[in-house]
Amino acid sequence: DEIRKSGFAILTEGYADVLTLHQAGYQNAIASSGTSLTREQLNSLFRYCKTIYLVFDADEAGIKATERGLELALEQGFNVLIVELPSGEDPDSIIRNLGGKNFQVYIDQAVNFLDYLIKKYSNKDLLKNPTEKAKSMRYFLELICKIPDRLQHDEYIKNMAQMMNLTSRQIEQVYKEKAILEKNKTNLTNQSKPTSGNSGLINKETIRTIAENKESKEGKLISDAEIKRDINEIKFYDKLLPEEVLLLQLLLLEKDSRTIITNVYNLTEEKFHSDLGKSILKNLLRMLKESSDIAKSYFDDELLTQREKQEITNLIFTEVKFSEKWKEFSNRNTEVDMERMVKDTIIRLELLNIENRLAELQGKLLENKQKCEELAKNQKDEVSDAEELLEKLKQEQHELLKEQMEISSKRKKLNQLFIR
Structure with a gap:
């Protein structure tokens, strides 16, 4: 009841x-039952409040527990505030030594998760080295993307840019990587959902699975850790996107889908995102006008680079694995669902664009x-400087007038003496 009334909970170790x-x-x-906080506990707590204060010990273990806790809490949708305690202290020791009222001071000075992390990373000199700074930025961005309310994302990114002195190019790259993070998060969510009714049909989840299988050298699904690694190392325009892989493969290997791609949807390289994909598609479309068997003739094509030929070889020899039910269904209704698959893939490329x-x-x-x-700040400073200069000039003018009057008075006296 007290949590519901106050609107927040104080979570301790x-x-x-x-x-x-x-x-x-x-x-x-409150405290978590056991050594670590769980999603289930936070899910129950979310029914009673939407704000949570994390008050963990100020040692290394407490700092790690704080980071683990805030990741889960942000994902749940909590407004997470971090209560920073003096080194070596915990809530019990502070209240026993200073009293309960003084503990409220630490509650009142709680900071949001981003301010807390940037301060901690800065104190550890992790923001001075370019490599460590980039790594930290990506970690902060991952946390921001965990927040369900996307309206908050821009505010946090703006604060991160200001606190870390990011350049305009870095900010632009942050937003590009944010789009990739959110796209991969959506794909992982879709993969985890069970397929409905006609499991033999190729739906959006199956398309993603097929496409991502092409990205893996061993033909396995890409794990969360591998996806995070790829996001950190990605060179967006040098790598084929999963959707591009699928469309190119269909163009090379499936004659029925080739007609749908070229005639029904009139796919051109402008729809692709990677420079590599654009060039391969443009050349394949050119080659189709000369020969229908491009899977055999591409290797002797003089306009293709070695890199492009190698990619095409990989596409050809990486098998598209359809389920048995899909094969049975496709015998009856190939064109309809192949068209749907091509359409969905092109739409996803347009959405990514x-x-x-x-x-x-x-x-x-x-x-x-x-x-x-x-x-505005510079103008304000300039106005302030101008006002200060004007006041100084007025003072100088006043002194000059005063001196002029004194000189005139002396001159008058001297004239009077001269006349006498």
């Missing part, structure tokens, strides 16, 4: 802290906002 806090009047203090364009615009908007704020 141990029961000793909770008991001491309750005795001091903090009835909304929109996301990238939005990312670029958001980066430019943030850059323009920062320039405006800097210009």
Whole structure:
């Protein structure tokens, strides 16, 4: 009841802290059962409040527990505030030594997760080295993307840009990687959903699975860890996207889908995103006008680079694995569902194009906002300097007038003496 009334909970590491806090009047203090916080616990807590104060010990273990806790809490949708305690202290020791009222000071000074992390990373000199700074930025961005309310993302990215002194190019790259993170997060969510009714049909989830299988050298699904690694190392325009892989493979190997791709949807290289994919598609479409068997003739084509030939070889020899039920169904209704598969894949490419364009615009908007704020600050400083200079000139003018009057008075006296 106290948590519901106050609208927030104070989460601590141990029961000793909770008991001491309750005795001091903090009835909304709680602790996780066991050594670590779980999604189930946070899911239950979310029914009673939407804000959570993390008050963990100020040692290394406490800092790690804080990071683990805030990741789960952000994902759940909590407004997460971090209570920073002096080194070596915990809620129990502070209340016993300073009293319950003084503990409230630490609660009042709680900071959001981003301010807390940037301060911690800065104190460890992890933001000075370019490599470590980039790694930290990606970690912060991953946390921001965990927040369900996407309206908060821009505010946190703006704060991160200001606190870490990011350039406009870095901000633009942040938004590009944000779009990729969100895209991969959506794909992973879709993969985890069970397929409905006609499991033999190729749906959006199956398309993603097939396409991602082409990305893996061993033909296995890409794991979460591998996806995170790829995001950190990705060179967006040098790598074929999964959707591009699938469309190119269908163009090379499936004559029925080739007709759908070229005649029904009139696919051109403008729909692709990677430079590599655009070039391969453009050349394949050119070759189709000369020969229908491009899977055999591509290797002798003089306009294809070695890199492009190698990619085409990989596409040809990486098998598209359809389920047995799909094969049975496709014998009866190949064209209809092949068309749907091609259409869905092209739509996803168009959506990604929109996301990238939005990312670029958001980066430019943030850059323009920062320039405006800097210009306003400079103008304010210039006005202040001008006012100070004007006041100084007025004072000098006053002194000069005073001196002029004194000189005139002396001159008058001297004239009078001269006349006498």
